[in-house]
């Protein structure tokens with residue numbers, strides 16, 4: 327069901343037609359839909375490292391971002407580090423935040439909902455005795471993540487909640503966090 | 515043997531098609547590998563009742579005549595109903611005849627069976643949407659010590675070894691089986707993925723009465739936003755209990771069923787459960803409320819208020835604060851897994867290249883456009899939201915038999931006759 331028509335065409339800056347036709351094209355040719363996302367990392371010093379992303383694979387060939395992006399990660403000073411960047415777990419939160427928010431915009435566009443502002447805060451609880459090896463019953467990762475959205479849009483509360491729910495359903499990072507993934511780490 | 519049209523499958527879809535073909539004077543046979551209503555006889559559990567009320571089983575030229583239109587049929591009653599339909603319309607059914615191959619020939623189709631083969635101009639695939647259990651990939655990683663069965667193999671609690679049970683899937687089958695096992699004294703865990711929550715009764719009327727009256731079931735496949743999604747929707751989370759009680763995750767929770775996220779993996783002796791439980795429940799609640807809003811709107815326009823109770827909303831699905839993400843197989847005591855994860859058709863006999871990369875037959879509202887003269891019926895949202903329901907297949911059979919009749923007339927134009935004559 328689409329919502330009522332508005333006087334001005336809804337524009338959240340998302341090209342939904344392109345996304346929908348991509349979906350159609352890719353469901354007919356599943357091989358083109360097989361992507362590989364990549365990152366590389368270099369250790370700098372201590373807990374400080376720099377990851378870069380540039381190339382990826384998709385639509386049957388190698389692809390490139392417009393520029394190479396880099397992300398510094400480190401730990402804060404209370405962990406006796408120099409705090410040259412976000413902690414890796416904060417980068418995970420940032421990834422989830424961006425993924426869900428992109429989803430909100432895309433779903434809103436598709437449902438004809440004009441967004442005025444969207445913001446969210448994320449919080450992941452963690453008992454650091456896990457990573458410190460102080461208690462083997464405590465897991466390393468988050469014990470839960472809380473995401474709180476503030477959304478101003480031409481839509482009812484139910485419609486806004488549906489946007490947020492649907493964006494979780496379609497989110498890659500949400501899936502990565504909520505479901506297990508096999509991870510293989512090798513040394514060359 | 516030769517006939518004009520062969521219908522594969524003697525369930526309600528094949529029979530409704532047979533009624534329409536007879537009405538249009540098109541010679542045909544219906545081939546059924548077992549007995550009429552084979553799926554209802556052999557693939558359902560003992561206590562199952564239809565989730566659609568008795569009145570909601572209108573087939574072409576046949577409907578419920580009994581004194582309990584709002585009741586729900588047991589399986590023996592359902593079999594009798596379908597069998598009675600075949601009899602009342604004198605459907606030309608050949609039972610115990612399995613189709614082993616369907617191929618194209620120069621002038622139509624050849625249907626090979628385990629007792630002879632048929633040559634025909636047109637063919638209707640009515641072999642069912644639910645021939646096989648659709649198992650998730652994680653099914654392959656279940657340790658050998660655990661018994662597994664599908665909802666098609668489940669019959670009753672007595673069949674299940676002592677111990678706790680994990681039911682995977684929270685649609686109509688999974689919730690009903692979880693309810694039955696928990697009430698029989700088993701400790702049941704229910705792994706919940708996407709589902710379609712519905713109340714049994716709303717404002718004093720059955721929810722399916724509302725959906726029927728408001729035209730929801732008649733929605734046309736050409737008018738839905740996303741037909742792929744509509745066709746993949748899980749079944750309605752409903753049950754046809756004699757006391758009309760509501761079956762949902764809250765009712766299961768209240769009798770002690772443990773709700774957990776989708777079963778995502780099995781690793782190192784542990785079930786890995788998805789952290790998405792809260793969202794799938796939120797989605798189901800939102801969608802249910804959207805339907806109830808639409809019903810209220812429809813009621814405002816079409817009913818006088820004293821005909822129905824006032825609008826109200828149902829309690830949101832309760833999810834515990836931190837549902838478990840891992841469950842140790844040994845300490846959970848789970849000895850049996852029941853897969854209630856949906857179905858898929860079996861086309862192992864189909865030798866015409868009309869299937870998509872997922873194995874489903876490509877079609878436009880049941881017309882198999884890549885193979886003229888071939889039709890499909892009984893699939894989810896084939897032409898309408900109600901296409902898979904006993905109550906819905908009749909309209910599809912009318913439309914498709916009309917198309918089939920037009921196609922036959924086109925084939926029989928003199929020019930084509932002559933071409934055929936040259937071929938032979």
Ligand SMILES: Cc1cc2nc3c(=O)[nH]c(=O)nc-3n(C[C@H](O)[C@H](O)[C@H](O)COP(=O)(O)OP(=O)(O)OC[C@H]3O[C@@H](n4cnc5c(N)ncnc54)[C@H](O)[C@@H]3O)c2cc1C
Pocket residue numbers: 522523524525526527528545546547548549550551552553554558563564565566611612613614640641642643644645687863891892893902903904905
């Ligand atoms: C658990 C369950 C509960 C349901 N409850 C309801 C309900 O309450 N109300 C409702 O309206 N709908 C319900 N449905 C949906 C639907 O009505 C049933 O799935 C129904 O059986 C579909 O009828 P059909 O004729 O399309 O297919 P089927 O009944 O499956 O008939 C197909 C027939 O084709 C035969 N066949 C298959 N392959 C071959 C072959 N190669 N050669 C010869 N014959 C073959 C089969 O033996 C079968 O008899 C339910 C479905 C399920 C699975």
